[in-house]
Amino acid sequence: MILLGLFITLSIGWLFLDAINLDAKLFEKLGLSFIISSGIQTLFFFAIAEQSNNAAPRLYWITSAVLLVGLFLLKKYIRGSGPNSRFKSAESQSPLNLLGQLALIGVVALFMIISVYSIYTPVYVTDALALYDFRAKVMFLTGTLNSMHEVNNWMSYPPFTSLVHLFIRFLGSDNPHIFYTLMYLSFALVFYAHLNKYTTRTVSAIGTFAMYSSPIVLWQSRQPLTNLPYAIFLCSSIMYLLWAFSNRKVNLPPLLISALCLGLTSWVRITDPFWLVPFFVTSLLLFIRKEFLLMAIFIFISSSIRNVWLDHVARYSIIDIVRSSQSVISNIVSTPSSPASPIANPIAEPDPLLSRLSNPAVxxxxxxxxxxxxxxxxxxxVFAPFIFIESFWFKNKSQIILLSMISLLFLSLWAGTVFASQTFFYWKELGNAVSRLSGLFVPLMWFYVFRSPFWKQFKLLQ
Amino acid sequence: MIKKLKFLTQVAIILSVGIYFWQRLGSGLRPFGTVLTDLQRMLITERNLTYDQKMLSLRPDEYFLAQQIIKYTPPDAVIYFPPPEYVDPGLSIISYFIYPRIPIFLDSQKLLTTRGKNGELGNYILLYNDFPDFPVSASSLFLFDSTIPQTFENITIGLPDPRFSGKKGIIRL
Incomplete structure (x- = not known):
């Protein structure tokens, strides 16, 4: 049953990508299909379930069938008026040398090891037991969507993860870890394909291995938390945004994917400010290029997804969403659910230096x-010296945009912490959450590093 | 001058890549040993563990308590849990395991007239960390910790009581 669910998920994503005529290779389409299909399926299921307060398995099969048929017809209709772009790609066709092959083998080996952990381990992290998987369990046992309101702080996070867990229960398993492992592998495929648009296959393979083996993200790929899907949607949005603006003419399909992925970040975590960065950068670039229609489409797609959850919360709760986040976070951070941090708990041992610093930003x-x-x-x-060499020698416009976005994301994290320090009395307990959230910088940093022309001078990497 | 700077930057990059791999190798070798042990455990020695056995090793305290609560209460039970000063905050995840039983976490006033989210009143109290520390007339009390299950009928409980002090159990009101 799980394999059938995987097939349905991939088919829905594939048909969607075909419908928007995305020019991509097989492995990129496979990876991206999984990533966006999880978002599309959960959104569509939620929209229908909300009308009938139904969350029974039958609804999953019906919504999946409707999506499959609808997207197939849409694809047929659009294909009638446009060229079939399947597997056409301008990506690097350089050979993959031994080093690159070893890197890809490394990715596959890591994926298999993580899969064993995922399949073996039941849900046990506090965050999932307190909210994400709990909502799924309640919906599954009652067969109604609104039963998730029984869970404390149900409104603090959108239901993306809970609905994925619910689908997995419909498919006969109560262990959702494998979804996160597969999503990370899917992202690795997309990451490789995007690097390959700018550099050789060997460098792309090594870059993908460097990204895939990064400890924090690799750890998140076997935990049923929101951090990994959030990072994947945000990073995918940025990568497709860079692709969309890589030519003089704005490339529509990647722009649509970017808008969809950006909207889906709000379908995973609603209160984080990071979505503002790609949102404003894209809007600004489209405004400068006087692409007002595309700007309207981009804003509409990314914002409307955001409103789905906000509308639901407004309808069913008068409690301030931010306030509810406070209480769930305080629950979550009070029990360790990530690997032991080497940093001492600042609450337990107040840092005298910290207490002397009066300026909130500092x-x-x-x-x-x-x-x-x-x-x-x-x-x-590795990232730090590349900032220097890219900015002063290569001066690639796309790299400058990427670096600007990484910097703005960093500023958002800083601003968010300042906001938290002024709003929540327990803000110093959020260290683990900051650490886990910072994982989203890792793929972007590696992307920046391995897109650089710097690597082209090494014969070993050609 | 610019050429020299460029050369120095390239050297810095190569050095940083070297340091990166050195650092990863240093921190990666030990976990690799752990990973091998884990794989052996998951694929060979402990491959047939049940969900209960896995959970008892991953969340021993919460899962054991939940199992006992499930054993001694019906699915529609509404259970008063001690106020935050008596329990580890992590205990709140027990709601997940005992669902559809409803836990009501009392505040420091410890009022047994406290209602749940849907207005329900509790019909059980969790005996935990010397709570309740006020007199409670119980129709029955089941103690969890003893090797032989202990049950008391029609009893008034008010800790400290040497019979129940430091023990865990469930009180039916």
Whole structure:
């Protein structure tokens, strides 16, 4: 049954990508199909279930069938008026040397090891037991969507993860870990394909292995948390945005994917500010290029997904969504659910230096920097010198946009911490959450590093 | 000058890549040993463990308590849980395991007239960490910790009581 669910998920994504005429290779389409299909399926299921307050298995099969047929017809209709772009691609056709092959074997080996962990281990992390998987369990046992309101703080996070877990229960398993493992592998395929648009296959393979083996994200790929899907949607949105603007003429299919992935970030975590960065950068670039229609489409897609959950919460709760996030976070951070951090708990041992810093921005920075570094180290070791060489020698416009976005995301994290320090009395307990959230910087940093022309001078990497 | 700078930057990059691999290798070798042990455990020695056995090793305290609560209460039970000063905050995840039983976490006032989310009143109290520390007339009390299950009928409980102090159990009101 799980394999059937996987087939349905891939088919829906594949048909969608065909319908929008995305020019991509087989492995990119496979990876992207899985990523966006999980979002499309959960959104569509939620929209229908909300009308009838039904969350029974039958609805899953009906919505899946409707999506399959609808997208197939849409694809037929659109294909009638446009060229079939299947497997046409301008990507690098350079051979994959032994080093690259070893890197890809490394990715496959890591995937298999993580899969064993995922399949073996039941859901046990606090966050999932307190909210994500609990909502799925309640909906599954009652067969109604609104029964998730029985769970404390149900409104604090959108139901993406819970609905994925619910689908997995419909398919006969109560262990959702494998979804996260597969989603990470899918992202690795997309990551490889995108690197391959700018550099050789060997460099792309090594870059993919570097990204895939990064400890924080690899750990998240076997945990039923929101961090990994959020990072994947955000990073995919940025990568497709860069592709959309890689030529003079804005490339519509990648722009649509970027908008969809950006909207889906809000379908995973609604209160995080990071979505604002690609949103404003894309809007600005489209405005400068006077693509007002595309700008309207982009804003509509990315914003309307955001409203799905906000409307539901507004309808069923008068409680302030931010306030509810506070309480769930305080629950979550009070019990460790991530690998032991080497950083001492600042609440337990107040740092005298920290307490002397009165400026909130400086205080927030001093607080979150070690947690941020804990997550991105040692990636940042390689990333830092590339900022210098890319900015002063290669001066690639696309790299400058990417670096700007990474910097803005960092500023968002900082601003978010300042906001938290001024709003929540327990903000210093959020160190683990900051660390886990900072995982989203890792794929972007590796993407920046391996897109650089720097690697082209090494014969070993050709 | 610019050429020299460019050369120095390239050296810095190569050095940073070297340091990266050195660092990853250093931190990766030990976990690799752990991974091999884990794989052996998951694929060979402990491959047939049940969900209960796995959960008892992953979340021993919460899962054991949940199992006992499930054993001694009906699915429609509404259970008063001690206020935060008596319990580890992590205990709140027990709601997941005991569903559809409803836990009501009391506040520091410890009022047994506290209602749940849908207005329901509790019909059980969790005996935990010397709570309840006020007199409660119980129709029955089941103690979890003893090797032989202990049951008391029609009893008034008010800790400290040497019979129940430090023990866990469920009180039916």
């Amino acid at each position: 205080t927030a920075f001093a607080f979150f920097w070690p947690y941020f570094m804990d997550a991105v180290k040692p990636t940042i070791l």
